[in-house]
Amino acid sequence: MSKLLLKIEGLRAQIDNKEIIKGVDLEVHAGEIHIIMGPNGAGKSTLAYTLMGHPNYKVLGGHAFLEGENLLEMKVDERARKGLFLSFQYPEVIPGVTVENFLRTAKNAVDSRKQSIIAFNKLLKEKMTTLGIDESYAKRYLNQGFSGGEKKKNEILQMKVLNPKVAILDETDSGLDVDAIRVVAEGVNQFANKDNAMIIITHYKKLLDYIRPDYVHILKDGQITQTGDIGLAATIDEEGFAGVNTN
Numbered sequence: 481m482s483k484l485l486l487k488i489e490g491l492r493a494q495i496d497n498k499e500i501i502k503g504v505d506l507e508v509h510a511g512e513i514h515i516i517m518g519p520n521g522a523g524k525s526t527l528a529y530t531l532m533g534h535p536n537y538k539v540l541g542g543h544a545f546l547e548g549e550n551l552l553e554m555k556v557d558e559r560a561r562k563g564l565f566l567s568f569q570y571p572e573v574i575p576g577v578t579v580e581n582f583l584r585t586a587k588n589a590v591d592s593r594k595q596s597i598i599a600f601n602k603l604l605k606e607k608m609t610t611l612g613i614d615e616s617y618a619k620r621y622l623n624q625g626f627s628g629g630e631k632k633k634n635e636i637l638q639m640k641v642l643n644p645k646v647a648i649l650d651e652t653d654s655g656l657d658v659d660a661i662r663v664v665a666e667g668v669n670q671f672a673n674k675d676n677a678m679i680i681i682t683h684y685k686k687l688l689d690y691i692r693p694d695y696v697h698i699l700k701d702g703q704i705t706q707t708g709d710i711g712l713a714a715t716i717d718e719e720g721f722a723g724v725n726t727n
């Protein structure tokens with residue numbers, strides 16, 4: 481079996497004094513794509529934020545290891561440097577900061593080896609070309625006036641530039657149209673390789689028309705209640721979460 485990148489054991493977490501994550505176990509190996517689905521309010525985003533170390537989310541118990549290292553003891557920037565990436569459901573608008581500057585700063589923050597501006601610009605141009613993004617986009621202020629689809633492209637561009645070991649994409653409730661879903665799917669397919677892994681939180685069965693996940697998990701009331709393959713997503717699509725056996 482390929483390398484174990486992320487191991488989560490009995491993770492419990494709270495927000496606003498309310499326990500939301502109630503014992504999550506998950507193992508993610510290199511080369512795998514995991515989908516997490518679940519009803520609204522089940523705790524999917526909370527799980528992602530807890531793993532990334534968002535200060536509002538308090539860990540109550542359990543463990544999480546990134547390539548064998550204790551993730552929960554690391555500061556947020558350390559988690560990013562060690563190769564964890566989270567795309568935000570609602571990316572922030574940052575007026576005055578261009579896409580190019582933002583990405584270069586982020587890249588230098590996560591990489592131990594600093595890149596020259598020329599080398600970075602070459603990398604950025606290459607990644608933008610693979611995503612079909614016009615060059616002028618790099619000079620725009622981050623997320624300012626971006627359409628939903630452009631925000632998604634930017635999120636995928638960030639992932640490709642930062643090149644994390646484990647990328648968590650939170651697509652929940654983000655109102656993606658079919659084109660934006662394709663952007664995410666193409667980005668996922670271009671990015672996925674035998675050395676990295678992805679966890680994709682989604683309500684969109686449509687996304688699974690374009691990508692081949694290894695596992696589909698259902699998160700319900702703060703726990704993973706069922707794990708299956710793509711057939712599980714089809715069952716949810718047809719019968720809703722009430723239709724799947726979650727015992």
Ligand SMILES: Nc1ncnc2c1ncn2[C@@H]1O[C@H](COP(=O)(O)OP(=O)(O)OP(=O)(O)O)[C@@H](O)[C@H]1O
Nearest residue numbers: 495496500519520521522523524525526527652653
């Ligand atoms: N900042 C917050 N303050 C208080 N409660 C919160 C906060 N963030 C999330 N919650 C609560 O935690 C629970 C889980 O929310 P979360 O966003 O993780 O669910 P989700 O499964 O991602 O849902 P959705 O599919 O609707 O995005 C919800 O009851 C929500 O109201």
